[in-house]
Amino acid sequence: MQRKLSTRFRAVIFMLSLAMVAVLYFPIWKIELAAPQYPEGLTLKIAANGLRGDVDIVNGLNHYIGMQTLHTEDFIEFKILPFILGGLAVLGFVVCALNNRKVYYGWVVLFLLVAVVAMVDFYRWEYNYGHHLNPEAPIRVPGMAYQPPLLGYKQLLNFGAYSIPDVGGWIFIGVGALLVLLSFKFKKGFFVVAGLTLGLQSCSSGPAPIRYGQDACDFCKMGFTDKRFGAEIVTKKGKVFKYDDVHCLLAALKAGGQEVGGIWFLDFTDGQWIKAEDSRLLHSTAFHSPMGSDIAAFADSVHMKEFNGESLTWKGLYR
Template identity: 50%
Template sequence: MNNISPTNRILALIAAALMVSAYFTPLWQISLWAPQYPEGLNMKIWIDRLSGDVEIINGVNHYIGMQHIGEEMFPEFTYLIYVFGFIIGFGMLTAAIAKRWALYSFFGMIILLGIGVLIDMYLWGYDYGHNLDQTAAIKVPGMAYQPPLLGYKELLNFLAYSGPDTGGWILGVSALLLTIAVFTEWRKKKKTHTF
């Protein structure tokens, strides 16, 4: 029998519904602290835009030759809304048809999305921190300014932090619910084949 349990149908539905928050809350944040900015500077990354102290960060980073941060740097903003929409729709379909293959596929999509976003952020951060203007006012030989992918990192006199924002944490809960659903279905299938 390839149908998932009613509980796991509900978990799939909740996981898909939670993903809708990506359209209304920031997914990621990058924060900077320094003696001249004790209150910190914060950039928030949404599904389709940036917000926060982006222009102040650009002003500070200009002196060390970093690129101007703008939404044009992120082509992902033009298609992520559709990727999320497709995955949310598939999650709703999973809850409706209650098939194990659909649950596994939904889970796989969430995992691939998460891995893809992390790889994409790492590559952007690497380029942003290493591709410096050689005519910059301040040059430190051998120094790169790649922001951390996750956690804290010291960059000159700045402490940088990168991590999930509200939407990112909600997506984490969504992935956790799906992990529970997939694990319980896998155990149920294993027990069925044992007897």
């Protein structure tokens, strides 16, 4: 085995080192809490240098069940983690400069060791906060612990808790996986890097497909059956609310509770999504929409002219 690294190999390592720098600027992990009283959900984000998200609200809830409140300054991890992650990035650049395969393998081992220690420390933190409760708390459930899941879903009283990597965490996981892969076969790793890059470029926060026969309207709770009608609210946090009729969409907006990031309609003619502000709306009794609004959305006026009715705009409809 050659001790030197190929130019292409070093170029990929350089890009992965840059990706590690990006981890410092994105949340690494997040815990999402879902409950009926919080339709938007609550999110606790963990970044390299502190806590983000709905920290104050979560702390208020923690008070009632006896959990300690969360403060960035209470965790030594937030003081040293930026240096550890930054050090891993710098070591990647050093590997490129030294051009030595043994140094590269040492970097990979150190990277994986940091990942394992971080997850063990995270579990320890979750365990302490979930089990060491204030006995004088207003709400006490004998034998109940509130440790969030390390990864995945767990029910905690009336809250559903989801613990998953955030943007920075996925970058870290991707870099680690590719480093291991590159240790065995460079060419395969190169194509994986290219595939992941293209995949990330194609990601966007937009509407979600409607699963007919499975999904139900988030307002009237009726199942989706007519593929010509449908609307969605995508919140600023990326959560999607689905509606089977413009009537339900307007009622949900009037009720409030969502931080609206975007509104989308299904095109009456081809079922493609259209941004509300770009749509052309038509009210016609010939449509027979699911909840009686009889309003259909079109991407252009050409197809809309095939039907008789009253032309509307989203701005005029939603005041």
